[in-house]
Amino acid sequence: MFSAWGGDVERRLRAEFAQRLVKARKGLAAFTIMAAAFGLGLGLAWNAGLFGGGAVAEAAETAAVRAEAARRAEHRAFTEAYLAHTAREMRVGSGETLAGLLSRAGASRSEANAAMASLTGVYDSRRLRPGQTVSLFFSDAQLTGLAFRSEPGASVTANRTTAGDFAAREVLMPLTFEIARIAAPVEGTLYSTAMAKGATDREIAALADAFSYDVDFQRDVQPGDNFELVFERYYDDEGNTVRTGDLLFVSLETRRGPRNFYSFMGPGDTRSDWYDADGKSARRFLMKTPINGARLSSGFGMRRHPILGYSRMHRGTDFAAPIGTPILAAGEGTIVRAGPFSSFGNYVRIRHANGYETAYAHMSRFARGIRAGTRVRQGQIIGYVGTTGRSTGPHLHYEVLRRGQQINPINLRVANGRNLTGRALELFEIERQRIDTLRQVRANEHAPQEAVLTPTRGGGQP
Ligand SMILES: [Zn+2]
Structure with missing residues (x-):
């Protein structure tokens, strides 16, 4: 059935085919998979003699020639069948099911049912979200994929399939590994900025x-402050982060100056x-921000609740945060009180070591x-942000006490954490240099963009 094709026709088809493939790759990579799977289907069809391969085989003398002829014929069969297909991209509507989308696209009820049935055990189509793209393939108004x-x-x-029903499968795309570096000024919250730049919850936490x-994430971090994250990342053909590996480096530059920390075991x-950089631990005796600070913004809740720092009248630090945000034990210790307590809700x-206590209201x-007498680790979740007691909006009221008196956490200068020495410090130096080299390499790759993106600090800030 292909013997009538001249060289010109084939060349034109090849060119058109290649062009459309490139276009499809740019749009939706899934299409490439589709074409490949479609090719497989045609391969089966070819073996079944559906495309009349016998005529080509007759002309072949040797096994090698036969194989080559078969390959070319299969390619033509694929090309012709491919060109006879129309592809449509549809977006899942609000509240629309996959069956609904297929019907809207013009698939018959039996086609839609057959396609849906093939997905059983492969993918739960209820997981499709409004706005998601689905590519549909038709031949002579018949749904083919x-x-x-x-x-x-x-x-x-x-x-x-050649039998007329549908076969479905999930195809994993090849992943690429890289050491990713995100360096940007904070816009809104640190959390939203880092997410927008490709970090995941893991790195931000x-x-x-x-x-x-x-x-103090609520008062110390302002829009325009700079942060940097260096981490291992695996991404797919569309650049989506599929998973992340180790986080190697974190940096935060606030008005109080830059701070860099290196991960080391x-x-x-x-x-x-x-x-x-000197091998001194980031950990302290007590935390300054005993909730996940990355989600806080300096402006959060400002209209409903004054964000108070420590003052002689106030004697605590308030963190305005959504109800349900986990509250962490600022340090290791024993719970001496857990329950309703007048205006503190x-x-x-x-109680911690050396006469220190922390309180959370x-x-x-x-x-x-969490009850009196329980031992807690530093960073352990002890409760959740609310607005119980005398409170004008959801927030954590946090106090640090020394010998029963509230003190300003900013004056807390208790070094804790381990500082590396000896062999551990030598090994750390090597790891630090490796990380700094990686940072430098990534920074140079992105240098032209960052020169444009990085705003000057200072002006316009309160
Ligand atoms: Zn307060």
Whole structure:
């Protein structure tokens, strides 16, 4: 059936085919998968003699020639069948099911049912979200296939088989590994900025953890402050982060100056920790921000609740945050009080070493097992932000007490954490240099963009 084709026709088809493939790749990579799977289907069809391969085989003398002829014929069969297809990209409407989308696209009820049935055990189509793109393929107004991105790094395709039903499978896209570096000024919150630049919850939580001892995230971090994250990242063909590996470096530059921390696991340690360039631990005796600070913004809740710093009248630090935000034990210790406490509402007080105590007020609820006498680790969740007691909006009221008197956490200068020495320090120096080299390499790659993006600090800030 292809013997009538001249060289010109084939060349034109090849060129057109290549062009359309390139276009499709640019739009939706899933399409490439679709075409590949479609090719497989045609391969089966070819073997079944559906495309009349016998005529080509007759002319072949040797096995090698036969194989080559078969390959070319299959390619033509694919090309012709491909060109006979029309592809449409549809977006899932609000409240629309996949069956609904197929019907809206003009698929018959039996086609839609067959396509849906093929997805059973491969993908739950209820996971499709409004706005998501689904590619549909038709031949002579008949649905022949569909493809969509099932999650970052994976696509699902369903194709009509030669038997007339549909077969579906999930295809994992090849992932690329890189050491990613994000360096940007804070816009809105640190959290939203880092997410927009390709970080995930993991990196942002780790950054907040590294700085929770030293930074009051609600008052110290302002729009325009700079942060940097260096982490291992795996991404798919569309540039979506599929998963992340180790976080290597975090940096935050506020009006109080820049602070850098390197991740390092010392000899004999079971997990890595944060150290400054001199090998001094980021950890302190008590945290300055005992909730996940990265989500806080300096302006959050400003209209409804004054964001108070420590003052002689106030004697505590307020963190305005959404109800339900986890509250962390600022340091290791024993709970001495957990329950309602007059105007403080739901209240927890922890006794630490050396006469220090911390208190947490207005909680919506306590974490499981939090009661007087319980030992807690630093960073353990003890309760959740609320607005119980005398409170004008959801916030955590946090107090640091020394010998029963509230003190300003800014004056808390208790060094804790381990400082690296000896062999551990030597190993740390090597790791620090490796990380700094990686940072430098990534910074140079992105230098022209950053020169434009980085605003000057200072002017316009309150
Ligand atoms: Zn307060």
